[in-house]
Amino acid sequence: xxxxxxxxxxxxxxxxxxxxxxxxxxxxxxxxxxxxxxxxxxxxxxxxxxxxxxxxxxxxxxxxxxxxxxxxxxxxxxxxxxxxxxxxxxxxxxxxxxxxxxxxxxxxxxxxxxxxxxxxxxxxxxxxxxxxxxxxxxxxxxxxxxxxxxxxxxxxxxxxxxxxxxxxxxxxxxxxxxxxx
Amino acid sequence: xxxxxxxxxxxxxxxxxxxxxxxxxxxxxxxxxxxxxxxxxxxxxxxxxxxxxxxxxxxxxxxxxxxxxxxxxxxxxxxxxxxxxxxxxxxxxxxxxxxxxxxxxxxxxxxxxxxxxxxxxxxxxxxxxxxxxxxxxxxxxxxxxxxxxxxxxxxxxxxxxxxxxxxxxxxxxxxxxxxxxxxxxxxxxxxxxxxxxxxxxxxxxxxxxxxxxxxxxxxxxxxxxxxxxxxxxxxxxxxxxxxxxxxxxxxxxxxxxxxxxxxxxxxxxxxxxxxxxxxxxxxxxxxxxxxxxxxxxxxxx
Numbered sequence: 001x002x003x004x005x006x007x008x009x010x011x012x013x014x015x016x017x018x019x020x021x022x023x024x025x026x027x028x029x030x031x032x033x034x035x036x037x038x039x040x041x042x043x044x045x046x047x048x049x050x051x052x053x054x055x056x057x058x059x060x061x062x063x064x065x066x067x068x069x070x071x072x073x074x075x076x077x078x079x080x081x082x083x084x085x086x087x088x089x090x091x092x093x094x095x096x097x098x099x100x101x102x103x104x105x106x107x108x109x110x111x112x113x114x115x116x117x118x119x120x121x122x123x124x125x126x127x128x129x130x131x132x133x134x135x136x137x138x139x140x141x142x143x144x145x146x147x148x149x150x151x152x153x154x155x156x157x158x159x160x161x162x163x164x165x166x167x168x169x170x171x172x173x174x175x176x177x178x179x180x181x
Numbered sequence: 182x183x184x185x186x187x188x189x190x191x192x193x194x195x196x197x198x199x200x201x202x203x204x205x206x207x208x209x210x211x212x213x214x215x216x217x218x219x220x221x222x223x224x225x226x227x228x229x230x231x232x233x234x235x236x237x238x239x240x241x242x243x244x245x246x247x248x249x250x251x252x253x254x255x256x257x258x259x260x261x262x263x264x265x266x267x268x269x270x271x272x273x274x275x276x277x278x279x280x281x282x283x284x285x286x287x288x289x290x291x292x293x294x295x296x297x298x299x300x301x302x303x304x305x306x307x308x309x310x311x312x313x314x315x316x317x318x319x320x321x322x323x324x325x326x327x328x329x330x331x332x333x334x335x336x337x338x339x340x341x342x343x344x345x346x347x348x349x350x351x352x353x354x355x356x357x358x359x360x361x362x363x364x365x366x367x368x369x370x371x372x373x374x375x376x377x378x379x380x381x382x383x384x385x386x387x388x389x390x391x392x393x394x395x396x397x398x399x400x401x402x403x404x405x406x407x408x409x410x411x412x413x414x415x416x417x418x419x420x421x422x423x424x425x426x427x428x429x430x431x432x433x434x435x436x437x438x439x440x441x442x443x444x445x446x447x448x449x450x451x452x453x454x455x456x457x458x459x460x461x462x463x464x465x466x467x468x469x470x471x472x473x474x475x476x477x478x479x480x481x482x
Binding site for chain 2: 018019136138141142143144145146160165167168169171172175
């Protein structure tokens with residue numbers, strides 16, 4: 001009875017393994033394509049100073065317009081004061097932008113690193129899981145004379161090993177997603 | 182050549198530097214004031230340095246038969262020694278030492294140290310040759326050292342210049358390609374023949390799974406298809422496939438491997454890549470079809 005109960009379960013995992021690997025690879029590749037936009041969205045959420053920056057920009061613009069209306073000869077003191085103010089504001093904006101850019105780069109870097117770590121972890125766990133178990137099994141004569149290569153590292157005759165399937169999936173998914181990348 | 186009076190004063194020009202061809206052709210500096218003499222000395226030194234550098238780049242040592250007795254004896258030794266020198270020992274041979282064996286002894290090191298001034302050219306040259314790993318260049322160097330009196334160094338210069346031209350062309354090509362690759366990568370990779378191949382492989386996989394594969398290996402029809410593609414490739418318009426110029430190709434070119442050989446090997450490499458892509462698509466489609474058939478077959482009573 002126990003054998004009868006175990007067998008169908010084993011069959012279902014075997015049946016889904018190829019799809020699981022394929023979907024993992026697909027998701028990883030898709031995320032890799034979407035990573036730049038994802039990181040920019042995340043950084044936008046994390047950085048709330050962008051509004052302040054735009055306010056500063058508009059303020060500088062206004063002051064510059066005002067400066068253009070003032071005659072330097074007639075109202076030198078006012079002109080100089082305003083110019084100093086513009087310079088001060090510009091410097092502040094520059095520092096702000098510099099800080100924000102550095103922060104943005106850092107966020108993007110962290111997101112990339114996290115993504116690659118997660119991807120590596122996923123791949124390693126898949127390889128770990130299907131190290132001795134083929135993702136799918138075919139009649140061994142179909143894969144002759146490459147059955148050993150295809151079955152690596154499982155050693156099951158006619159089985160498709162995780163390494164071979166990962167390579168194939170990566171290649172096919174890369175071809176499929178190439179127009180979108 | 183008469184020794185220059187200024188050089189004799191020891192104004193910072195080493196003996197080694199003084200053997201350059203530039204110094205030999207310039208007039209003596211006795212009648213000039215001190216500042217002009219100094220400027221002239223500096224100019225000569227700079228010119229000699231550049232000549233030395235050129236020699237080092239070209240990979241040969243220009244012998245100064247007139248006044249450099251050290252280099253003369255060294256060349257003499259090299260001409261006398263070639264019989265006792267084993268072929269694969271390139272570094273020691275080119276160093277021009279009296280030692281033939283590879284084993285570095287203390288005497289050998291000291292002799293090297295004694296003649297360090299004279300051998301700096303050769304040493305740097307051998308280092309360069311050793312690092313780039315080109316046997317042809319190594320042979321050329323050795324040959325040039327042995328044949329210095331017979332063969333003019335002009336040959337080496339011409340060869341170097343031609344290679345340099347090729348490298349520059351390659352570089353320009355690379356510079357021109359970079360923006361176009363960014364824009365037209367999709368066009369380059371998915372030309373009509375490529376798409377045809379991929380679609381053909383997928384269709385064949387479906388056909389093989391449905392009809393053929395019960396008695397055959399699935400790779401046999403794939404190989405047949407690849408043979409067919411080889412024949413069919415003639416009938417497809419060949420869009421100008423730009424050779425991908427990489428650092429590797431540039432290095433191979435500079436190390437003396439003919440451009441034709443490199444382009445052929447690159448072509449073969451790209452063809453292998455295409456076949457591998459086809460195989461992946463074929464295998465994937467086959468497995469996908471198989472799993473679908475198994476799934477629906479199991480569902481249907």
